[in-house]
Amino acid sequence: MPSNLKPTLVLWGVRMGFLSYGWDAGVLGGVLQTKAFQSAMKAPDTTTTAMIVASFLLASWLGCVMAASPWSDKVGRRMWVMAGAGVQIFGTIICASAYSPGQLIAGRVLIGVGNGFVVATGPVFVAETTGTVKQRGPLVGNLMGFACVGTACAYWIDFGFTYASGQAAWRLPIAMQVIFSILTIALMYPNGDSPRWYYLQNRPEDGRLALEQIYNDNDMATKVAAEIQTELTQEVGETLRFSDFFIDRSETKAATRIRDGVILVGVAYLMGINMIFYYMTTIFQVYIGLEPTTASICSGAATTLLAIGTFVGSMFCEKGGRRKWLLWGSALQSCFMIAFVGLLAVGTKAASSAAAAMLFGWILVFSPTWAPLPYIYVSETMPLRHRHTGVGLSISAQWLMAFLTVYAGPIGFERVGWKIWIWFAVFNVIGFPYVYFFLKESRGRSLERMGELYNEKLVFHTDGSEGTGSANGSLKEIKVGIDGEKA
Template sequence: MPSKMNPTLVLWGVRMGFMSYGWDAGVLGGVLQTPAFQSAMKIPDTTTTAMIVASFLLASWLGCCIAASPWSDRVGRRVWIMVGAAIQIVGTIIAACAYSTGQLIAGRVLIGVGNGLVVATGPVYVAETTGVVKQRGPLVGILMGFACTGTALAYWIDFGFTYTKGQVVWRLPVAMQIFWSLLTIGLIFPNADSPRWYLLRDREDEGLLVLRQIYDDNSIADKVAAEIQTELKQEVGETLMFFDFFIDRSETKAATRIRDGIVLVGVAYLMGINMIFYYMTTIFQVYIGLAPTTASVCSGAATTLLAIGAFVGSIFCEKGGRRKWLLWGSALQSVFMIAFVGLLAANTKATNSAAAAMLFGWILVFSPTWAPQPYIYISETMPLRHRHTGVGLAMSAQWLMAFLTVYAGPIGFEKVGWKIWVWFAVFNVIGFPYVYFFLRESRGRSLEHMNELYNEKLAVVSGSVSPSEREASVKGETVEDKI
């Protein structure tokens, strides 16, 4: 295993993994209605189309469950990311060559399993290799910005290929996902694993070696290693039991932290983002009634807006903290989504155009708030011994809720029409009280001091490293330089 650690390569490797995630999330949305795709898949009905799209999500849930399993931490963050990317390449080849719905679904399943491994492990790898506390949140949040960029890019590529003819209209955009997975493997491979993972596996020498490459000052690296060891000792013997997720009596509140992360991500993906992501062109064209070309342009513009907003919210997430971003997001999203539902219900040309504007407003708010902030929160607050389990389970909630909305959403729209959007409006409203009453502010704390947020008795006092000391001893650029 490599002993060199280059945090910049790690950042870009994980970012390319999230570009791949975004590409897969968006690439079919722009080609589902094309004659070439419809012909190759023999004009699938609504249920079959939903399964083609949603199979990726259910498989991503499986990949996250693998990453969350008790034995997965034996492998390490680095290896899981590369394995996930390799599985995605195999799945993409099968999907791009598909001439039946069964073959396409099989390819999408493999892509999803690989994607689940990448997105469940990537944020942890980035968080655990970021030396400056105030940069950790932005750098993790920016991952969602790259996912949104992948989706936007896929939609614009789809739009460009609508002017071509033949099966290349959809097969080449699908196949292009391989590029992002190859970049992920190439950038991650030369690096060592996370220093916290080495210390978790009792490989102190390797962990200390990596920390000394992250920090210029060896004394700071030694102190951080000591803090990590203290954190591990605090968590010794704390096992996760089912009833702990309801009444947690442990000192570090490990089950509570995992539960909060699972619910947070689950609520985020019941707000409607995946329904909008995956069926953007269909929503504009079929449900709102725009012309095909206009619908494609609106889809590209909306996904581009989502990407820009995710970057903005990530870069400035330290201003105000995680909770304020989420609270304001839930409040404003609720206004836009309720207005969207009401305008769809009226079902006139004028109200449908206004509904499209409300959808853009919702995306404008969601993109800097509920798109990146949950990723930041779960990567920070999970206990070290159960970090792979906590983040994996939280991400599995994302994919399970996404599957539910993407599979059931279009079927529900076909059965009950605009009323299906009431479902998403309800969860936009629920987000506010959940964040207000259950989540604690994690901004400004090092990962090793996160236990104190849940139990002040667990404070690390002796030899503690302040955030300013960490910042002074880390070589590298600012967040803006690293994007």
């Protein structure tokens, strides 16, 4: 029999995991230029610095791929999140005590693997334990808000420690990451697992108990249980074939959903967000020409703006739908990024100041749109039997693209200067046609009804039995999902 499932504890446990992710994304960028760090790491060159920063990203990709592997679904959502936080603790200890680039990279690899476990599994756990459709999108979306809070807090802590002396100026900010990992484990431990996972593991009694703990309503638990079992029945015998990722002939279109998620997240993280936030202080100080103190203040302000915008976007993501937020975001981001590139090309002091303003404008748009929406979309559109694989592979694209940009970025800065930003401008533009032509609107549907978007024959009756007909035309049958009475 599973432990009591407390959705609030699950939510806050995953939030702490994302705070840890955001902290790591921000903390190193603020200490790279400090004398204490440069002394301890023996003044690393550009390539070594890029590897120190980017090793976390490549390791996070590995962690996501491990969490997406076929055998990983046997472990459960809860255990993956706790295991990730545990690995992060060991990595943080190694990083905080490092006296060479090799030791620091080793620690960041461990942190990255643990982070991959958390970010690949946490959104699934939250989506599968949220009580209503209308709450699911905002709650999954604000996980990225907490990641941005972690980044903002790290930058402000870094700024405060610029007035400190000695090795504590960079070691203590890095060590503070362990607090969030400990909180993640403490909040996760008392819980059972997701009801969807129990049904997937052929443990219907445990799944039913978990549903009752989520809804506190036997009738609603019965209805959701029937839909989960119907979805699993529809997916019986379907396996992922490599050819389906190009021409998907399956009933549930699992490969299509995974492919769409991988491309969506990959495009989002080729727009420049990791490049900006890992090297923000360096960008403001070295390439825009601001004074060190001013550069640190601007970095903290930008990360704070990102956090606020992500929470706002998550709060209102049910207004207008997923596609509209992404389309408007891509269009406006393209304008700001193209202007940013043009102003950097001019190279004057006035143009550099205007470029900084364009960068803030880009962050203002990205934060409520392309920051939270990809996580929301991939966590809710994957079929249950392949949800761990789909979300894990989708989010692994984030880390692979982030590694590419963060590792190649400073080298590109050194060799081609401002022209490196053309790369990011191109992907801001590409986002619009991709969303318009390939993504379907997932707002307002329960997790079990997402199949209707990809196959009109997969329609459920409100009593949980399987039906057939048009998914778009049978309003009576899909009313429960649209009204947001359940997730």
